[in-house]
Amino acid sequence: MLDARPAAGKESISTDSFSVRSKITNTPPPIFHDRVSREDNILLQINSVRSQIVDASLKRSFLCDHVEVVGLTTNLRLLTEDHSDEREFANYFLMQEREFKIKSDFVYADLKNNFTNPVWLANRTIVTPTYEAAQFVNDFLLTRTLGELNIYRSSDTVDNETLYSIKFINKLTPLGFSPHIIKLKEKRCIMLLRNLNATNGHCNGIHYIIVTLRDHVIETEIASGPYAGSTLPIPRIPHASQEMEFPLTFKRKQFPVKPAFALTCNKTQGQTFEQIGIYFPTQFFSHGKLYVVSSRVRKKANVKKIG
Structure with a gap:
């Protein structure tokens, strides 16, 4: 198999x-x-x-x-017991264009009382189709919690500053890059964007809680999972662009992290959450993306459209 x-x-x-x-x-x-x-x-x-x-x-x-395609259409587990909720959730995957009507605070309704709870934060997120939408949601939710806001700007360099200004480079965020501006608060949840120490569980996509924010390093600990509590000091690291993605090459030195209140659909693949909100000011780029988002939770009641 x-x-x-x-x-x-x-x-x-x-x-x-x-x-x-x-x-x-x-x-x-x-x-x-x-x-x-x-x-x-x-x-x-x-x-x-x-x-x-x-x-x-x-x-x-x-x-x-x-290849001979054989469809598996009967859920034998649901036939043996009364699992009405699970049965309805299974049927839900076939209804990708369903309408949702819920409150906007479905995912983070009790954020003010739980923003220091690492497990609570790591088990919920808002999923968006684009990076820009995720950044908007992250900035919005940061303002709803107490604490000092720290803003970190990257150091960008380009091979030919005559053709491309640094201000233009600041606006670019290639795949795998950290954004030029990162807004963070202590005790909040962030996601690591690079593999820093795979042996000890510090990999791309892992959620961390910020312990201390400094100018050149961020002290963090893993929020949940088998490595929960494991600490990691995250420094600024260099990122180098590829010519195949842009008609130029540039370098960016920045913390390889991003706030994790909201994530793009790609970043949620392979993860499981207790609660998910779907926010798409623009449509998803493909049919499969909405399927990916919906399957990140175990029950239909735990995923809703929030805007």
């Missing part, structure tokens, strides 16, 4: 096919030797790779010519 195989490349599944065939017989048998391979409908979800390597995806593999 191969779970979420479309997330891997075509070479990976080709290797799996060869391994299965070689274990069963020495003669070249059919693809996967009539064994069943379970492939989740993760093709609806977001592919994090660049368009230049789409050719490496499963759909470009010669194995796709031998």
